[in-house]
Amino acid sequence: xxxxxxxxxxxxxxxxxxxxxxxxxxxxxxxxxxxxxxxxxxxxxxxxxxxxxxxxxxxxxxxxxxxxxxxxxxxxxxxxxxxxxxxxxxxxxxxxxxxxxxxxxxxxxxxxxxxxxxxxxxxxxxxxxxxxxxxxxxxxxxxxxxxxxxxxxxxxxxxxxxxxxxxxxxxxxxxxxxxxxxxxxxxxxxxxxxxxxxxxxxxxxxxxxxxxxxxxxxxxxxxxxxxxxxxxxxxxxxxxxxxxxxxxxxxxxxxxxxxxxxxxxxxxxxxxxxxxxxxxxxxxxxxxxxxxxxxxxxxxxxxxxxxxxxxxxxxxxxxxxxxxxxxxxx
Amino acid sequence: xxxxxxxxxxxxxxxxxxxxxxxxxxxxxxxxxxxxxxxxxxxxxxxxxxxxxxxxxxxxxxxxxxxxxxxxxxxxxxxxxxxxxxxxxxxxxxxxxxxxxxxxxxxxxxxxxxxxxxxxxxxxxxxxxxxxxxxxxxxxxxxxxxxxxxxxxxxxxxxxxxxxxxxxxxxxxxxxxxxxxxxxxxxxxxxxxxxxxxxxxxxxxxxxxxxxxxxxxxxxxxxxxxxxxxxxxxxxxxxxxxxxxxxxxxxxxxxxxxxxxxxxxxxxxxxxxxxxxxxxxxxxxxxxxxxxxxxxxxxxxxxxxxxxxxxxxxxxxxxxxxxxxxxxxx
Numbered sequence: 001x002x003x004x005x006x007x008x009x010x011x012x013x014x015x016x017x018x019x020x021x022x023x024x025x026x027x028x029x030x031x032x033x034x035x036x037x038x039x040x041x042x043x044x045x046x047x048x049x050x051x052x053x054x055x056x057x058x059x060x061x062x063x064x065x066x067x068x069x070x071x072x073x074x075x076x077x078x079x080x081x082x083x084x085x086x087x088x089x090x091x092x093x094x095x096x097x098x099x100x101x102x103x104x105x106x107x108x109x110x111x112x113x114x115x116x117x118x119x120x121x122x123x124x125x126x127x128x129x130x131x132x133x134x135x136x137x138x139x140x141x142x143x144x145x146x147x148x149x150x151x152x153x154x155x156x157x158x159x160x161x162x163x164x165x166x167x168x169x170x171x172x173x174x175x176x177x178x179x180x181x182x183x184x185x186x187x188x189x190x191x192x193x194x195x196x197x198x199x200x201x202x203x204x205x206x207x208x209x210x211x212x213x214x215x216x217x218x219x220x221x222x223x224x225x226x227x228x229x230x231x232x233x234x235x236x237x238x239x240x241x242x243x244x245x246x247x248x249x250x251x252x253x254x255x256x257x258x259x260x261x262x263x264x265x266x267x268x269x270x271x272x273x274x275x276x277x278x279x280x281x282x283x284x285x286x287x288x289x290x291x292x293x294x295x296x297x298x299x300x301x302x303x304x305x306x307x308x309x310x311x312x313x314x315x316x317x318x319x320x321x322x323x324x325x326x327x328x329x330x
Numbered sequence: 331x332x333x334x335x336x337x338x339x340x341x342x343x344x345x346x347x348x349x350x351x352x353x354x355x356x357x358x359x360x361x362x363x364x365x366x367x368x369x370x371x372x373x374x375x376x377x378x379x380x381x382x383x384x385x386x387x388x389x390x391x392x393x394x395x396x397x398x399x400x401x402x403x404x405x406x407x408x409x410x411x412x413x414x415x416x417x418x419x420x421x422x423x424x425x426x427x428x429x430x431x432x433x434x435x436x437x438x439x440x441x442x443x444x445x446x447x448x449x450x451x452x453x454x455x456x457x458x459x460x461x462x463x464x465x466x467x468x469x470x471x472x473x474x475x476x477x478x479x480x481x482x483x484x485x486x487x488x489x490x491x492x493x494x495x496x497x498x499x500x501x502x503x504x505x506x507x508x509x510x511x512x513x514x515x516x517x518x519x520x521x522x523x524x525x526x527x528x529x530x531x532x533x534x535x536x537x538x539x540x541x542x543x544x545x546x547x548x549x550x551x552x553x554x555x556x557x558x559x560x561x562x563x564x565x566x567x568x569x570x571x572x573x574x575x576x577x578x579x580x581x582x583x584x585x586x587x588x589x590x591x592x593x594x595x596x597x598x599x600x601x602x603x604x605x606x607x608x609x610x611x612x613x614x615x616x617x618x619x620x621x622x623x624x625x626x627x628x629x630x631x632x633x634x635x636x637x638x639x640x641x642x643x644x645x646x647x648x649x650x651x652x653x654x655x656x657x658x659x660x
Contacts, residue, residue: 040639170635180638181638181645182635182636182637182638182645182646183635184645185645185646186632186633186635189632203630203633204635205635206635207635208635208636208637209637210637210638210639210642210643211639212639212641212642217642219637221635221637277641277642278608280610280612280613282610282613282637282639282642282643283610283612283613283614283616283617283637284613284616285637286613286614286616286617286634286636286637286647287613287616287617287620289634289635289636289637290617290620290621290624290634290636291620293633293634293635294620294624294626296624300533302516302519303516303533303623304616304619304620304623305500305512305513305516305534305535305536305537305538305551305619305623306512306538306616306619306620307512307538307539307540307549307551307612307613307615307616307619308510308511308512308540309370309540309541309542309612311542311607312540312542312547312612313540313612315511315512315514315515316512316515317616
């Protein structure tokens, strides 16, 4: 992508980037923002800038926003963005950003042009490995710093943790590059303990993630169909729409779930949920994450003694309903 | 308790009971209600009747409401009731209900008298076992129908499930009497499958429960200190107050947690949570329930890959913060 160095074009990577955006907004009072990237950061920025009264266009090169979820669950997030006034342009790659006296122009590969006073680039993440490389430390998955499960690098007495380092995946049983705050915290503690003579092992990521976009929450844990196939598994994914609580109790809202399990072994592989911000989406995906940690079978999820009261759930939680649906389809 | 047969005195056990209460309210327009019992049903009725504009007094014989939680967590529920206009009288047993031309009078053991137009008795639960006894089926824990883990009674071809039957407790490894809707559903499926020739085993209750009281939610799973001691375990319980999400993001609310583990083995035994209805209390207790199902150590809870985004949690979920607190106190 060309033209990233124009005034008014910002990355969102470090704390300083957000301060720079804030100063620019205070000084220039931009009215139109273009956000490049429909992932977590891009969606959160769309939410924040609409609240500030700006006109926001979100550009995503993939056919649907939030590519960390299946498109069926990206679609309701796109609908939420649009209902809150965000213009969404998906399926168009950005080639170039130019600047004229009228402001910034974002040029798509298809030849369209979008005007903006400010462009936020929130696409992709690359590990910061300069320091490690100068120390002679090797790189691994995703060109992140190669570490073992004790977070030790290949060089004695040097540990690495967080977004610069590769991450052990508990289901895939191999290292991946997956920079997430939760993982960074856990790896940091493991590295810290081991630096002081401990022998602690990082238990691995499940790729659990969540984002709030206006009044919707989207969360996932484990593997999706596509990822499971790439890992040589035999996945089956079912979709379910269920009420977040008993519909006779006021305020029930629909929750959309996609549950993935391995057809041959019956083992749980992952789940994706989208629902209202009041529907406990985030901690519902955590039930699945806790089940995944233990390598549960999909069927056994129905045996979990989960909490129920009519204003908050059903005697079978939606997660268990999805497990039943999966078992009936296998 | 005497005087339970007066007009205007109701039990809350069957569907018909609630219809009778509704008819009475339509016909008599009672203004003052006394609720005997500060458990789930009593608290839910207080919530419902205040919404209907009635003056409500809740009477609980124990020193604190919601005796299924430790008194430290019953106290904020009492405060919630009082802040919403419910008069709470705790620590006084009820001896008698009488009726005069002025209405009903509830007489406490201490000699106090409370006037009411309607009295709801929501105290205790007893299994309905008449049919089973006439069939020669033996009773077990809590005088409920004795069943094995396949939900079979002692008499061939007769199964039992739900509030009439005893329940296998997954941590205590014995049968208890614990009538809950979630358990009834699970037992019913097990019994149904086995009636049709299956061989399914009920995996056991953890005693997971939740109740919404106005804007608060109280939930628990597993064993409390007291229950663990009775079971011959060596429990340690820690208390923690944490924000439900990052405090820099608007709307953060305090969550109170009590986490119990076995001091000698390090094994997780249970948790109790009280917080705002928006704080995902119910599904947070379900994370603990899922961990308990698998017999996790308290310390290992910190290794769970739970979801995080600033509007919904912290990089260490409050449940994990409580686990850290526990580990540091052990």
